[in-house]
Amino acid sequence: MKDHLDLQDFLAKNKIPAEIMEMPGETKTARMAAGVMGIDIDRIVKSVVFISRSGSGVIGIVKGGSKVSHEKIEKITGETINTASPEEVLKLTGYKAGAVPPVGTGLKTIIDSDVMKMDLCYAGGGSEQHLIKISPHAIRKAVNATIADIKK
Secondary structure, three states, X not given: OOOHHHHHHHHHHOOOOEEEEEOOOOOOOHHHHHHHHOOOHHHEEEEEEEEEOOOOEEEEEEEOOOOEOHHHHHHHHOOXXXXXXXXXXXXXXXXXXXXXXXXXXXXXXXXXXXXXXXXXXXXXXXXXXXXXXXXXXXXXXXXXXXEEOOEO
């Protein structure tokens, strides 16, 4: 299983401008992360992992207070998808559910257009006690993400 140290190695090897931050409490949901940081939930972005019928994974990134539309992801990917189970998240990304970072998973990534309006955001940092501080533009560049309206 990967953790925040693997994410730090990925950031360094790929020269991605970001900071991994250790938190004093658990950050496995956007609400928990916002509470620990004392910030608005929409400053947090969540990486929601989906699995297709063929077994491939895709990540949808939305603001913490939003939900990802299955229908919109299916339209973009051309495949029927389901939200991945915690076991599938680990198998697809190498990271535990609740700690999946927006970069370094190797999965196709789709970023909601509202996220791209942010200068900086906080996201899963590889463990339940870490967050990554990164710009959405750095995420897009690092994973060659698709930008689309994917929120419900």
